[in-house]
Amino acid sequence: xxxxxxxxxxxxxxxxxxxGPQHWWPGDSPFEVMxxxxxxxxxxxxxxxxxxxxxxxxDRLSAAGIIATRKDHLANWLRPSGYFNIKAAxxxxxxxxxxxxxxxxxxxxxDTETLRVALLSVNGVGPETADDILLYAFERPVFVIxxxxxxxxxxxxxxxxxxxxxxxxxxxxxxxDPDVGLYNEFHALIVHHAKIVCRVRPRCGGCPLRTxxxxxxx
DNA sequence: ACCCAGGGTCATA
DNA sequence: TATGACCATGGG
Numbered sequence: 031x032x033x034x035x036x037x038x039x040x041x042x043x044x045x046x047x048x049x050g051p052q053h054w055w056p057g058d059s060p061f062e063v064m065x066x067x068x069x070x071x072x073x074x075x076x077x078x079x080x081x082x083x084x085x086x087x088x089d090r091l092s093a094a095g096i097i098a099t100r101k102d103h104l105a106n107w108l109r110p111s112g113y114f115n116i117k118a119a120x121x122x123x124x125x126x127x128x129x130x131x132x133x134x135x136x137x138x139x140x141d142t143e144t145l146r147v148a149l150l151s152v153n154g155v156g157p158e159t160a161d162d163i164l165l166y167a168f169e170r171p172v173f174v175i176x177x178x179x180x181x182x183x184x185x186x187x188x189x190x191x192x193x194x195x196x197x198x199x200x201x202x203x204x205x206x207d208p209d210v211g212l213y214n215e216f217h218a219l220i221v222h223h224a225k226i227v228c229r230v231r232p233r234c235g236g237c238p239l240r241t242x243x244x245x246x247x248x
Numbered sequence: 249a250c251c252c253a254g255g256g257t258c259a260t261a
Numbered sequence: 262t263a264t265g266a267c268c269a270t271g272g273g
Binding site for chain 3: 072110115
Binding site: 072078225 | 251252253254255256257
């Protein structure tokens with residue numbers, strides 16, 4: 031039987047009660063959010079922080095700054111975040127697109143679907159990175175699906191789990207009224223829960239999600 | 249020493 | 262369409 035529409039909200043409420051507001055995305059500007067979204071691909075956030083700190087240290091946390099930086103230098107600064115050669119190329123791709131599109135102000139005028147297609151046209155920006163940017167930089171009501179979300183929601187019985195990205199995202203979004211604040215907190219809470227609770231407390235003792243823990247890979 | 253991380257692209261069948 | 266290889270550092 032199909033879970034009730036409110037059930038997913040109940041999961042959110044449990045996580046929110048336990049962990050409180052997460053204040054995502056960590057970053058001081060929309061552009062920093064976008065850079066972080068690219069750098070955090072399959073990478074722990076603590077590594078990304080070091081790479082971003084390097085950019086700040088060299089005063090290159092801007093589209094113009096990154097474009098003006100030699101790729102091998104950029105790659106060196108990105109080294110702590112892993113995949114540094116690929117990410118140097120991806121960041122440059124992104125920044126060229128960003129500037130040519132007119133920057134944040136011009137992009138903000140696009141409707142969400144148009145903006146998503148534009149983001150996905152950048153080599154190195156896939157569905158999750160695009161949705162991170164849509165939600166956390168442009169504040170659009172888009173539910174970000176990552177590996178944790180896929181595991182958690184399938185284990186709870188809300189989804190099958192093997193759906194392609196957009197199908198899964200739409201299935202989840204159908205269960206809510208569009209709400210940037212809710213989508214923001216929900217994704218952040220799922221990641222936080224997987225990272226902090228289930229790693230620090232491996233047996234999930236006292237964990238409200240118990241065997242549905244999104245961090246468990248098996 | 250091994251496993252995994254806030255994915256995405258590309259080549260191949 | 263659907264797998265598989267590849268990218269690479271750092272923390273547990």
